[in-house]
Amino acid sequence: MSLDKDHYNDAISVNSTLDSAASSVVVDSAGHAANQIAASTAVHDDQSKSSVRSSPSIKANVSDQLLDSDTLLRYKAGMVGLSESSVQPPKLAFLFMTRGRLPLAPFWERFFKGHEGFFSIYIHTAREFRYKPGDLPSAFEGAHIPSQDVHWGEISMVDAERRLLANALLDPGNSRFILVSESCVPLFNFTFVYKYLLASPEAYVRLKNEPGVNGRGRWRREFLPLVKLEDWRKGGQWFVVDREAARIIVADEIFYPLFKRFCRPPCYADEHYMPTMLKVLMQGNVANRTVTWTDWSKAGAAHPAQFGAGQVTEKLIARMRGPPSCRVGDEGVPCFLFARKLMPGALTELLQLADFMGM
Incomplete structure (x- = not known):
């Protein structure tokens, strides 16, 4: 492991307070990592030197230069306690990253019903999208966060993930953070999902060491020395993380600038940023798997299979759940808690199957 997470303490503990923001905000991230990065810039051009050297710390005289809203949000999130015991x-924080509409929200409401106080919901949409009264079930009221446009395959996808995590971290009761989309659905009832996720101290992120042009072939020498080729990982973006991992992701000013600059199509930051960073910083606390089922069985497909009206059956749900071939502690459990991509036309069948699914 190139870095121990102890070397990243400054990045996940914001020592400044916003009460002093009228004068200046100084946030120092990972002194050890910063020294490594600064030293490495000797092999890059002057622009690279400036960019990477400035990334570990941000200094702003707020009276002259207002921090952008995302930066301020992440600083606030970093000041909320790490401890969950108090x-x-x-609670489980469900982070919906969507274009706007949530056509499967009635099924999710069935999932949430009766478990108020044990979950939180946050919704990220396109920047200009607004929900009208009555668009969403009551469980989703007030869940829409300030959002920015997201473009497939670009760093804006990572920005949206960090924005959702930062908003959710502001609630100290949130213990696990689950990224889902408008096409995701739960495969089990809330109680099962809740106990499953709280029983495991690990984050659920795929850390695939994939060879070839679509895996390690996307790594570039500009990531050195922070990310070596052997550290490069790939995974789907649909994660479950605990507060510690969420704080690391939100506070990061070391890995993010590198991925923003050097991971551009055909390198996709949403597939590599989080798996690589968590592999480097906290591999021992990450289960190398996802709990979101996706059908990639069609060879060479750029996108997973979709399931619409007339396709969602008890047999399909059983296939998505799979056998109890994974483990949480000493117990054998199904590997998957959620599934995608379920289309709007599948809502009727899903509601009809709710009793079968234990909801």
Whole structure:
């Protein structure tokens, strides 16, 4: 492991307070990593030197230069306590990254019903999208966060993930953070999902060491020395993380600038940024798997299979759940808790199957 997470303490603990923001905000990220990065810039051009050297710390005289809203949000999130024990019961934070509409929201409401106080919901949409009264079930009211446009395959996808995490971190009761989309659905009832996720101290992120042009072939020498080729990982973006991992992701000013600059199509930051960073910083606390089922069985497909009206059956749900071939502690459990891509036309069948699914 190139870095121990202890070397990243400054990045996940914001020592400044916003009360002093009228004068200046100084946030120092990972002194050890910063020294490594600064030293490495001797092999790059002057522009690269400036960019990477400035990334570990941000200094702003707020009276002259206002921090952008995302930066301020991440600083606020970094100041909320890491400990989960002081707020009971711990909650699951569901982070919906969407274009706008949530056509499967009625099924999600069935999932959430009766478990108020044990979950939080946050919705990220296109920048100009607004929900009208009555568009969403009551469980989703007030969940829409300030959002920016997201473009497939670009760093804006990572920005949206970090924005969702930062908003959710502001609630100290949130214990696990689950990224889903408008096409995701739960495969089990809330109680099963809740116990499953809280029973495991690990984050669920795929850390695939994939050869070839679509895996390690996307790594560039500009990532050195922070990310070596052997550290490069790939995974789907649909994660579950705990507060520690969420704080690392939100506070990061070391890895993010490198991925923003050097991971551009055909390198896709949403596939590599989080898996690579968590592999480097906290591999021992990450289960190398996802809990979101996706059908990639069609060879060479750029996108997973979709399931619409007339396709969602008990047999398909059983296939998505799979056998109890994964483990949480000493217990054998199904590997998947959620599935995608379920289309709007599948809503009727999903509601009809809710009893079968234990909801």
